[in-house]
Amino acid sequence: MDAAARLVVGLDGRGHTVPSTLRGEAPLLMRVTEAGRRLQVHLVGGAAGPLGGDRLDLSVAVGPGAALAMRSVAATLVQPGTCCASASRASVTAEVAGGATLDWWPEPLVSVMGSDHTQITTVQIADDSATVRWVDEVVLGRHDEAGGRLTMQQRITVGGSPVLHHTVAFGPATAGTGRHGSGRIAVTGVLIGRPARTSAAVIESDHRVVRYPISPTCTAWIALADSLDVARRALADLGMGSCAIDEPETPT
DSSP states (O other): EEEEEEEEEOOOOTTTTEEEEOOOOOOOOOOOOBBBSEEEEEEESSSOBBBOOOOEEEEEEEEEEEEEEEEESSSSSOOOOOSSSSOOOEEEEEEEEEEEEEEOOOOOOOTTTTOOOEEEEEEOOOSTEEEEEEEEEESSSSSOOOOOEEEEEEEEEEEEEEEEEEEEEEEESTTGGGOSSSOOEEEEEESSSSOOOOEEEEEEEEEEEEEEEETEEEEEEEEEEEHHHHHHHHHHHHTTTOOOOSOOOOOO
């Protein structure tokens, strides 16, 4: 299956963020769930997917001064195809204009046993006046099963210059997150457009989490854990979950 979706938002005369373009094809369907100064849009998933062989493309553009929060109503299950071993691919491209805010934090991507998937993320931020929080949550396998093959590629640029460009791969032969532990949860988060927070790292029996500055206005978080709740709590303890990025923030 090939499917594409496009969302473009900007400010209206009242200073509210409104969509000028909102279109999608199953399974990439979107619904506005909160309106006002900040617009909240949920991915609702009109069909199962991605399945083996699928090619899915989502593009988002946030206009000058607009504020958008992207969420999802449920986890995304990456599943193998029914008749062949073809890999699937999904791409997300986001363009964020000056003075705009984008808060991307959907429910987890679950790598189902037997699947082979590549997730490509490209975030293009106009300049330092924009604010972006981008969080990706990965679960390796459903309950009591191993995950499939999963490759996560992420590139974030500000004013055309890269601030983050990395690729991480998980495989079925790897127990959990490989050399970093046996946990099946991996969460990465990036906050751009706010003063970087001081570095910190925590290693406990059930999780590892780190916060570190990438640039003067960019902070990254990584958490590896046995459960999603543990990872989220650990990240919140290091400040990621408390960032209300559409309002002025007091640095910690």
